[in-house]
Amino acid sequence: MITVTNLVKERGKARVLDNVSLTLPKGEVAAVVGPSGGGKSTLLRCINALETFQAGSVQVDDLQLEAEGPTKPSEQILRQLRQRVGMVFQQFNLFPHMTALGNVMAGPRYALGQSNEQAEQRSRELLVRVGLGDKAHRRPDQLSGGEQQRVAIARALAVNPSAILFDEPTSALDPRMADEVLGVIIDLAKAGQTMMVVTHAMRFARQVAGTMHVMSAGQIVESGPPERVFAEPQHEVTREFLRRTA
Amino acid sequence: MAPMLPTFIRLSGALVLMLTAIAPARPEAPLLKWGMDETGGAPYIYDSRTKGFEIELAAYLAKELGRTSEPITGDWKALPESLDRGDFDIVLNGYEYAVNFREQASVPYYIYRLALSVNKDDNEIHSWDDLRKRKPDGSKRKVIALTGSAAERYMKKVFKDDIDFDTSDDVSNTFDLLANKQIDATVQDNPAAIYYVKKDEARLKQVGEGLMPNFYVILTRVKDKELRAKIDEALRKAIRDGTLEKIYRKYNLWNDDQERLWYWAEQPWPPGADVAIPEAAQERPVDWSEVTRLLGAAALKTLQLAVFSFPFAVLLGMLIGVARMYGPGWVRIPCIIYVEVIRGTPLLLQLFVIYYLLPRISPVFKLDPLYAGIIGLAINYAAYEAEIFRAGLQAIPRGQMEAALALGMTPMTAVRRVIVPQAFRIVIPPITNDFIALFKDTSICSAILITELTRQYNVLYNNHREFIIVFAIMTAALYLMMSYPLSLLARLIERRLRRERSDA
Numbered sequence: 001m002i003t004v005t006n007l008v009k010e011r012g013k014a015r016v017l018d019n020v021s022l023t024l025p026k027g028e029v030a031a032v033v034g035p036s037g038g039g040k041s042t043l044l045r046c047i048n049a050l051e052t053f054q055a056g057s058v059q060v061d062d063l064q065l066e067a068e069g070p071t072k073p074s075e076q077i078l079r080q081l082r083q084r085v086g087m088v089f090q091q092f093n094l095f096p097h098m099t100a101l102g103n104v105m106a107g108p109r110y111a112l113g114q115s116n117e118q119a120e121q122r123s124r125e126l127l128v129r130v131g132l133g134d135k136a137h138r139r140p141d142q143l144s145g146g147e148q149q150r151v152a153i154a155r156a157l158a159v160n161p162s163a164i165l166f167d168e169p170t171s172a173l174d175p176r177m178a179d180e181v182l183g184v185i186i187d188l189a190k191a192g193q194t195m196m197v198v199t200h201a202m203r204f205a206r207q208v209a210g211t212m213h214v215m216s217a218g219q220i221v222e223s224g225p226p227e228r229v230f231a232e233p234q235h236e237v238t239r240e241f242l243r244r245t246a
Numbered sequence: 247m248a249p250m251l252p253t254f255i256r257l258s259g260a261l262v263l264m265l266t267a268i269a270p271a272r273p274e275a276p277l278l279k280w281g282m283d284e285t286g287g288a289p290y291i292y293d294s295r296t297k298g299f300e301i302e303l304a305a306y307l308a309k310e311l312g313r314t315s316e317p318i319t320g321d322w323k324a325l326p327e328s329l330d331r332g333d334f335d336i337v338l339n340g341y342e343y344a345v346n347f348r349e350q351a352s353v354p355y356y357i358y359r360l361a362l363s364v365n366k367d368d369n370e371i372h373s374w375d376d377l378r379k380r381k382p383d384g385s386k387r388k389v390i391a392l393t394g395s396a397a398e399r400y401m402k403k404v405f406k407d408d409i410d411f412d413t414s415d416d417v418s419n420t421f422d423l424l425a426n427k428q429i430d431a432t433v434q435d436n437p438a439a440i441y442y443v444k445k446d447e448a449r450l451k452q453v454g455e456g457l458m459p460n461f462y463v464i465l466t467r468v469k470d471k472e473l474r475a476k477i478d479e480a481l482r483k484a485i486r487d488g489t490l491e492k493i494y495r496k497y498n499l500w501n502d503d504q505e506r507l508w509y510w511a512e513q514p515w516p517p518g519a520d521v522a523i524p525e526a527a528q529e530r531p532v533d534w535s536e537v538t539r540l541l542g543a544a545a546l547k548t549l550q551l552a553v554f555s556f557p558f559a560v561l562l563g564m565l566i567g568v569a570r571m572y573g574p575g576w577v578r579i580p581c582i583i584y585v586e587v588i589r590g591t592p593l594l595l596q597l598f599v600i601y602y603l604l605p606r607i608s609p610v611f612k613l614d615p616l617y618a619g620i621i622g623l624a625i626n627y628a629a630y631e632a633e634i635f636r637a638g639l640q641a642i643p644r645g646q647m648e649a650a651l652a653l654g655m656t657p658m659t660a661v662r663r664v665i666v667p668q669a670f671r672i673v674i675p676p677i678t679n680d681f682i683a684l685f686k687d688t689s690i691c692s693a694i695l696i697t698e699l700t701r702q703y704n705v706l707y708n709n710h711r712e713f714i715i716v717f718a719i720m721t722a723a724l725y726l727m728m729s730y731p732l733s734l735l736a737r738l739i740e741r742r743l744r745r746e747r748s749d750a
Contacts, residue, residue, distance in 0.1 A: 159654055
């Protein structure tokens with residue numbers, strides 16, 4: 001369960017996030033769509049505490065992160081929060097000096113403090129789950145983009161997060177590879193994984209998401225079930241955006 | 247014997263020389279340019295060339311020759327080579343007579359002996375033989391003589407392994423070491439011993455008899471027969487009419503030995519083959535197996551300095567580089583200061599601080615020269631490695647740190663497990679390159695009494711000037727034999743890293 005309340009993020013004079021609120025119940029999938037520069041990625045990065053914000057709060061289960069005030073949030077809280085929320089990046093960001101298996105084991109070993117043996121078995125299972133059981137010992141530079149992103153998903157899953165955030169997971173991939181990755185995400189959705197996906201892939205968003213949020217200029221301009229948003233867009237931005245991506 | 251200060255002080259002498267060179271030339275008599283090494287050279291030449299018995303002797307000679315005295319600074323050990331190059335007309339700076347100078351040497355102007363000086367508090371060394379007695383803890387006595395001097399040759403020949411013997415270029419510093427009890431004794435020509443012991447009577451004393459008398463002579467180029475004849479004539483005159491005695495008495499240097507100058511002033515010069523000359527001046531054949539052994543041992547020292555210092559430099563450099571990139575402000579600022587101070591000052595100076603100055607603050611810092619050299623090189627190179635690491639760390643994309651943090655790693659763990667291992671691959675080629683550079687910089691450690699290759703070369707050529715080229719080639723070959731494999735290794739590592747990257 002993720003609750004974002006009145007989030008405000010400023011970069012210099014620009015308001016990147018302007019009073020954003022949303023709720024992502026457990027077991028649900030939310031898609032965040034909208035024109036580039038609307039603040040979608042920044043929202044994810046704030047939820048995962050990779051960026052600070054000036055007002056509002058982020059709550060993940062029982063952990064609450066307040067806006068950066070006179071007191072900085074403790075390193076402990078940040079770490080717990082990040083563990084609770086997995087992140088899959090647009091550019092994969094795999095660790096190039098480790099094998100696929102090593103990447104998946106990195107979280108359990110270096111963040112959760114598990115032993116090698118403990119970490120390895122489950123990591124192998126996760127690689128099988130994303131369809132890469134046979135490529136556990138390849139290094140990232142020996143994998144295709146789609147394979148790399150699937151390793152990144154397994155890596156995020158390995159620390160048992162209660163939710164996973166996807167930041168445009170297929171934008172850097174050609175269509176065939178994108179489909180591989182989307183397939184994995186759809187499987188996760190079916191298994192009841194809580195997820196928030198920033199994406200430009202509309203068909204996919206419609207297929208996977210229970211709720212769709214349209215963001216523009218730092219605000220959520222429209223939210224609702226994808227069918228409704230597609231059929232009867234309420235906001236001018238949504239109509240414009242859907243027309244372009246159709 | 248001219249005591250000498252380290253190069254960095256000598257540089258100031260070079261500056262003075264440059265300034266003199268631009269000053270308008272005096273329109274007077276032609277110059278008598280004489281080569282010397284003034285730095286710390288009491289009682290020979292000191293107080294900015296205003297004092298010293300050789301300053302007065304040169305002034306006298308110039309007057310007799312109808313010229314103006316013009317002292318020219320050079321490196322003492324290389325004065326004969328500078329003379330041959332034509333940098334000056336004569337060498338007048340405590341040069342000992344030796345058979346190989348026969349064709350160049352004037353009549354003697356002073357008869358020196360080797361003098362033994364010890365610390366005033368020393369109650370165990372009363373004579374030369376006492377040097378052989380072990381210290382209460384069983385260790386050998388540490389004795390230093392001037393590099394390339396007759397004292398060095400004598401001590402090596404007579405005492406062999408009975409003492410912990412070393413040499414130094416720097417007489418005034420050697421007496422400081424003795425006063426601070428960092429060494430047990432020093433063997434120097436008596437003019438220097440008389441001067442320094444008198445200067446620091448509270449802490450120093452002379453013991454034993456003066457040994458191995460020999461002559462100080464003025465050197466001229468072999469072909470300058472006329473000049474040599476004039477100088478001989480002037481010296482003989484000064485010996486006969488008491489001019490020399492007057493100068494030496496002024497500096498407390500007159501003693502019974504000098505009365506022998508009367509005898510030599512009447513003899514034909516250079517002395518014929520049948521004339522008995524001092525033992526110290528006799529020819530010394532080169533022992534090539536000994537030369538090889540010495541150079542080999544020195545090469546080992548060079549290798550030790552490089553191999554033991556560099557891992558510390560890399561480790562310290564890595565810590566500083568990481569702290570500077572990821573540490574909080576109160577850690578970053580001292581790291582920046584460290585890097586800038588160490589990079590901005592010469593290694594030579596840093597070695598001097600570690601070896602000579604720190605022990606004055608506390609005896610805790612009294613280090614064996616080899617350790618001081620290793621520490622100095624490590625501290626110095628750490629600053630450069632830190633900068634290499636910083637560049638390497640900066641080259642890692644930000645997404646790597648974010649991905650690690652997103653998994654819930656602490657920033658420390660992220661740096662250790664994700665950032666540093668990647669940075670390492672980037673920094674290996676420049677670091678191997680630095681290792682080769684450090685390897686050659688070990689030669690600077692010769693300034694703190696470590697007999698590594700460069701220093702051994704200096705010692706050898708001082709003893710046998712006729713083989714200077716051979717020694718130079720042997721020394722260069724040894725450096726190359728050690729550094730070229732390193733270059734190959736560096737290239738191999740670089741190639742492998744490149745292949746790993748392009749394997750995709």
